[in-house]
Amino acid sequence: IISEIDTVKQKVRKKIEKLKLATDEHTGLEIMHLLVLDTLGRDTPAAKIFEQKTAQDFKQTQMVSVTAKGVAGFILLLLNVFFAFYSMLYGFTKGVAWQRQYLLACIAQMFVEIFINETLEVVWINFCAPTLVTSEMQVVIAALLKSIGSLYNSNSIESTHKGFLNAPDYLFVSTNVAKSYPHLMESILVR
Numbered sequence: 001i002i003s004e005i006d007t008v009k010q011k012v013r014k015k016i017e018k019l020k021l022a023t024d025e026h027t028g029l030e031i032m033h034l035l036v037l038d039t040l041g042r043d044t045p046a047a048k049i050f051e052q053k054t055a056q057d058f059k060q061t062q063m064v065s066v067t068a069k070g071v072a073g074f075i076l077l078l079l080n081v082f083f084a085f086y087s088m089l090y091g092f093t094k095g096v097a098w099q100r101q102y103l104l105a106c107i108a109q110m111f112v113e114i115f116i117n118e119t120l121e122v123v124w125i126n127f128c129a130p131t132l133v134t135s136e137m138q139v140v141i142a143a144l145l146k147s148i149g150s151l152y153n154s155n156s157i158e159s160t161h162k163g164f165l166n167a168p169d170y171l172f173v174s175t176n177v178a179k180s181y182p183h184l185m186e187s188i189l190v191r
Helices: 003-017 024-040 045-057 068-094 094-132 136-149 175-178 186-188
Strands: none
Touching: 003 024, 003 175, 024 045, 024 136, 024 175, 024 186, 045 094, 045 136, 068 094, 094 136, 136 186, 175 186
């Protein structure tokens, strides 16, 4: 248990450092994300599937200046023109029969990529894998709804837990990160 507590402390330090530049909205979203991971069990298959699915749906991005985008776009345009010109020259030296075979191979490859590979990927990633953890997610959603309901109850959350050992205070990354942002509604919900 001590090693797990040390792991939680280390993850909390990293997460708080990462969230220093984030807005309150992003911080609240991250706290809720951590709560779901903690509730599912950080290292369980359900948590890993949830983590991969949210990483796909909510990609993290970096800011890129308009100048850098323009330069990159111009370089890509030049490269595309060069490769198209080179392919035309290469096809010209090979003859009409080779050009027809090359065209048919390109069409076949596009068909397989679009209608077989991409379709199977979408079905697996967006339906099959999330279906495997539906029951665990339903438990997490029910717990969140219960916590939200208790926020509007006349008794405060802190008063109902006094005198008890509260394991999430030691074993949940979300609870420890939430303590650093007490002004957020998500922090109140998690704590």
